[in-house]
Amino acid sequence: MPASDRVKRGMTESSWIRRMFEEGITLKQKFGADKVFDLSLGNPIVEPPAEFTSEIRRLAENPIPGMHRYMENAGYPETRAAVASQLAGETGIKYTGSDIIMTCGAAAALNVTLKTLVNHGDEIIIFSPYFAEYFHYISNHYGIPRVLPTDDRFLPRLDALGEAIGPKTRALLINSPNNPSGVVYQDEFLDQLGTLLHEKSARLGHPIYLLSDEPYKRLIYDGVKFAYPSRHYVNTIIVNSHSKDLALPGERIGYIAIHPDCSDRAELLDGFVYCNRTLGFVNAPAIMQHAIRRLQAITVSIADYQRKRDFLYENLTNMGYSMLKPQGAFYMFPKTPIPDDVAFIRELQQELVLTVPGQGFGTPGYFRISYCTDDHVIEGSLSGFRKVARKYGLC
Numbered sequence: 001m002p003a004s005d006r007v008k009r010g011m012t013e014s015s016w017i018r019r020m021f022e023e024g025i026t027l028k029q030k031f032g033a034d035k036v037f038d039l040s041l042g043n044p045i046v047e048p049p050a051e052f053t054s055e056i057r058r059l060a061e062n063p064i065p066g067m068h069r070y071m072e073n074a075g076y077p078e079t080r081a082a083v084a085s086q087l088a089g090e091t092g093i094k095y096t097g098s099d100i101i102m103t104c105g106a107a108a109a110l111n112v113t114l115k116t117l118v119n120h121g122d123e124i125i126i127f128s129p130y131f132a133e134y135f136h137y138i139s140n141h142y143g144i145p146r147v148l149p150t151d152d153r154f155l156p157r158l159d160a161l162g163e164a165i166g167p168k169t170r171a172l173l174i175n176s177p178n179n180p181s182g183v184v185y186q187d188e189f190l191d192q193l194g195t196l197l198h199e200k201s202a203r204l205g206h207p208i209y210l211l212s213d214e215p216y217k218r219l220i221y222d223g224v225k226f227a228y229p230s231r232h233y234v235n236t237i238i239v240n241s242h243s244k245d246l247a248l249p250g251e252r253i254g255y256i257a258i259h260p261d262c263s264d265r266a267e268l269l270d271g272f273v274y275c276n277r278t279l280g281f282v283n284a285p286a287i288m289q290h291a292i293r294r295l296q297a298i299t300v301s302i303a304d305y306q307r308k309r310d311f312l313y314e315n316l317t318n319m320g321y322s323m324l325k326p327q328g329a330f331y332m333f334p335k336t337p338i339p340d341d342v343a344f345i346r347e348l349q350q351e352l353v354l355t356v357p358g359q360g361f362g363t364p365g366y367f368r369i370s371y372c373t374d375d376h377v378i379e380g381s382l383s384g385f386r387k388v389a390r391k392y393g394l395c
């Protein structure tokens, strides 16, 4: 058998998101692309901001000598300094370029961080619902994902966290705004979390790192502000990317930012550089590092996402679907009207509406809708949602 047992196991537990996306391709071939309403993948249809196109044009017309060569594995010092300066301005924390490692998106940033931190069998705590790839990333580096519950507002339960932290706990991985729930953690919650991690680290005699996965931090609605975990806990390592805020997921550009006062900062930074190199990323794409340097304060249109969210939320709740109004990111996570979320999304699929079952995020009984798509797809999905809502007596 050519593939290893671990890879075969990983493939059989493969992502529901990808599975639905691929089934969508088959349905589109059969029924026509305009008849299928694909709300499965978080792949933004918006184009990057005009400033990005100008930067690319400027680089093409005025190439920087040596711009396609190898570089330091951590990335260009000028780009790292630009990222640090933006972060310092936003957080009030004195980040400098030396705290930043440029990566191939948040996915690489997570893998580099986990490889650096995790000894065989160490536990990484995550909360359900979670981004499903976390499981694979943690297992890549022989860590054990320890899944803990959230409360009825999808906030991590701190009592459960307090009980779960033990000698094997290496880090806690959080994601706000959250994929899939759309929840945005607030300062008060992060303050309690920071206090708990501080106390537990002191008791255990080793730091528990807080990995803060922040790719949606600019996609927040109704004037809600992003609360920075790094302000509440010094042993915070940010992983981020421009996949969502600049709509560049195919370009693979992101970064790791370590708090300047983080425990064992120097050794961790050396580890990140080593792992970026030896995982085979080598460095983040050169042209993207040049392009995003001046775009640190730019974001795609939030108003457009908010309009899509409002339209879908209003229509679905009027049909009787039950959900928390998402505060950020571009997902909704309603309850399924029957306990079997896979059976429910199959019903929607019969109506050519594609969503993802909650069990793909460790939370059966819910389903995820991704609304970063064209208006006509969102509008076209409504009749399928209504038909299935009627079938289950919601409206």
Ligand SMILES: Cc1ncc(COP(=O)(O)O)c(C=O)c1O
Pocket: 042, 104, 105, 106, 107, 108, 131, 175, 179, 213, 215, 240, 241, 242, 243, 249, 253, 254
């Ligand atoms: C919560 C979360 N983290 C990380 C990623 C990976 O993002 P990137 O494209 O930057 O690797 C995604 C992508 O959808 C995500 O939703």
